[in-house]
Amino acid sequence: MFDWRWEFVWQILPRLLEATGNTLLAAGFGYVIALVLGLVFALAQRSHFKPLTFATRETVEFIRSTPLVLQIFFVFYVGPQFGIMLSPWTAGMIAIGLHYASYLSEVYRAGIDSVPKGQWEAAMSLSLGPVRTYSKIIIPQAIPTAFAGMGNYLVGIFKDTPMLSVIGVAELMHTANSIGSEYYRFLEPYTMVGIIFLLISLPTASLLRRTEDRIRKKIGLRSR
Amino acid sequence: MKTLTKDYPLQLSGDDSPIVRFQNVTKRYGELVVLDALDLDVAEGEMVTIIGPSGSGKTTVLRMLMALEKIDDGVIYVNGEPMTHMEKNGALVRASKKHLRQQRTNIGMCFQHFNLFPHMTALENCIEAPIQVLGLSKKEACQRAEELLDMVGMLEKCHEHPARLSGGQKQRVAIARSLAMRPKVMLFDEVTSALDPEVIGEVTQVIRKLVAKHNLTMLMVTHQMGFAKEISDRVCFFFDGKIEEQGSSSQLFDNPQKERTQQFLSAVLEAG
Numbered sequence: 058m059f060d061w062r063w064e065f066v067w068q069i070l071p072r073l074l075e076a077t078g079n080t081l082l083a084a085g086f087g088y089v090i091a092l093v094l095g096l097v098f099a100l101a102q103r104s105h106f107k108p109l110t111f112a113t114r115e116t117v118e119f120i121r122s123t124p125l126v127l128q129i130f131f132v133f134y135v136g137p138q139f140g141i142m143l144s145p146w147t148a149g150m151i152a153i154g155l156h157y158a159s160y161l162s163e164v165y166r167a168g169i170d171s172v173p174k175g176q177w178e179a180a181m182s183l184s185l186g187p188v189r190t191y192s193k194i195i196i197p198q199a200i201p202t203a204f205a206g207m208g209n210y211l212v213g214i215f216k217d218t219p220m221l222s223v224i225g226v227a228e229l230m231h232t233a234n235s236i237g238s239e240y241y242r243f244l245e246p247y248t249m250v251g252i253i254f255l256l257i258s259l260p261t262a263s264l265l266r267r268t269e270d271r272i273r274k275k276i277g278l279r280s281r
Numbered sequence: 282m283k284t285l286t287k288d289y290p291l292q293l294s295g296d297d298s299p300i301v302r303f304q305n306v307t308k309r310y311g312e313l314v315v316l317d318a319l320d321l322d323v324a325e326g327e328m329v330t331i332i333g334p335s336g337s338g339k340t341t342v343l344r345m346l347m348a349l350e351k352i353d354d355g356v357i358y359v360n361g362e363p364m365t366h367m368e369k370n371g372a373l374v375r376a377s378k379k380h381l382r383q384q385r386t387n388i389g390m391c392f393q394h395f396n397l398f399p400h401m402t403a404l405e406n407c408i409e410a411p412i413q414v415l416g417l418s419k420k421e422a423c424q425r426a427e428e429l430l431d432m433v434g435m436l437e438k439c440h441e442h443p444a445r446l447s448g449g450q451k452q453r454v455a456i457a458r459s460l461a462m463r464p465k466v467m468l469f470d471e472v473t474s475a476l477d478p479e480v481i482g483e484v485t486q487v488i489r490k491l492v493a494k495h496n497l498t499m500l501m502v503t504h505q506m507g508f509a510k511e512i513s514d515r516v517c518f519f520f521d522g523k524i525e526e527q528g529s530s531s532q533l534f535d536n537p538q539k540e541r542t543q544q545f546l547s548a549v550l551e552a553g
């Protein structure tokens with residue numbers, strides 16, 4: 058039978074909530090890096106400069122085929138051997154940002170590929186340059202297709218933030234571990250962490266689904 | 282690619298030089314020769330219609346003139362200047378991207394499936410390129426776009442997105458969008474083929490208006506033989522990537538000389 062102690066829950070709740078802030082910060086920051094870098098990867102893979110296309114494709118493939126936790130360790134512990142000292146936060150953000158950028162680049166690519174060829178030709182026939190063609194014509198139409206994947210990876214990156222605990226980023230998992238080893242009680246901290254993740258993930262996912270439909274309507278495309 | 286020499290002039294000069302010249306233009310897709318050493322001149326202000334069986338290369342002619350793809354051989358001249366090529370040390374070399382983009386501003390194109398930008402309103406479709414490419418202010422671009430949308434009868438719908446417009450309305454907006462760039466040459470690729478029969482008239486009416494009021498040069502691919510006959514200065518019958526026969530509309534429609542032309546015309550007339 059469970060030995061669940063409510064007074065212990067109330068005692069550790071403030072620490073867990075503070076750590077939740079860090080978790081959200083890590084997820085949010087990592088996601089922004091991944092969004093921007095993912096677009097850079099996607100566009101680089103479409104460039105006409107063959108060495109760039111090749112190098113980007115191989116990098117993305119490499120990152121996608123190795124575990125995130127290895128990449129986190131690698132950036133944090135191998136960096137110093139080359140004289141690059143990074144704080145756990147910086148190393149963590151680089152690793153998780155790069156990791157998700159490589160996944161998001163595929164999402165963007167699928168989105169860009171979903172834009173009909175006629176749109177490129179219309180842009181070309183109006184003499185629009187490549188920057189304008191991407192920013193005003195192609196990417197706005199790629200986003201509705203890409204949005205579902207982008208949303209999945211937002212929830213994904215959030216659920217992967219506990220991996221940052223391995224290099225000592227004080228997010229939820231790390232805090233729950235510390236509490237556990239301080240009090241020799243693991244049931245309440247881990248259960249609470251699970252509940253907090255659930256309470257954030259579920260509404261976010263449903264909000265994303267509704268937003269997707271709104272975006273499609275707003276830019277004048279039919280909803281799916 | 283090798284430089285082209287003497288056979289191709291560095292520019293066309295003389296009062297009677299055409300606004301568009303295809304000289305010995307070849308386009309291949311792999312083994313398939315789609316345009317076969319094509320020569321075609323279009324005079325300023327001329328309305329030239331291209332007819333011919335499906336797959337004969339009609340769309341390709343327009344796409345090459347719009348510089349949507351590279352040609353494999355020959356040179357296309359627009360407004361006296363080489364478009365697919367440019368001069369370098371007294372010889373013609375392949376055009377740079379910049380040269381192509383510059384040259385494209387002379388040409389406007391309307392597509393069978395409109396290709397309007399679905400995330401922009403009719404008006405936004407028409408002002409984007411004039412602002413970005415021609416450097417018009419937003420106010421100037423809007424004014425120009427509104428005039429043109431009025432001309433095609435779409436001013437009341439100027440704030441609608443394409444999804445809320447009928448096919449005929451979309452095509453009229455697409456025509457206004459091309460005209461907003463003030464091209465010297467307009468290309469129409471089967472602009473009524475995707476339309477319901479009852480709205481074809483509203484698009485052909487716009488083209489009639491352009492012919493009557495503006496000294497635009499036009500190249501039109503169409504399956505509407507009646508319209509072609511009525512409106513064209515010249516009709517070219519395409520077969521296998523070549524011009525099989527060409528002439529004034531009465532010559533070509535009423536008195537075709539070549540057997541293939543006769544067969545094609547009787548086949549389409551029978552189909553109605």
Ligand SMILES: Nc1ncnc2c1ncn2[C@@H]1O[C@H](COP(=O)(O)OP(=O)(O)O)[C@@H](O)[C@H]1O
Nearest residue numbers: 310313315333334335336337338339340341342
């Ligand atoms: N991108 C392409 N790749 C391969 N073949 C093509 C391509 N575009 C056109 N073709 C071929 O070129 C030929 C001429 O096409 P097109 O100019 O569209 O004919 P038309 O407009 O007269 O029906 C056709 O046989 C077509 O299949």
Ligand SMILES: [Mg+2]
Nearest residue numbers: 339340341471
């Ligand atoms: Mg065609």
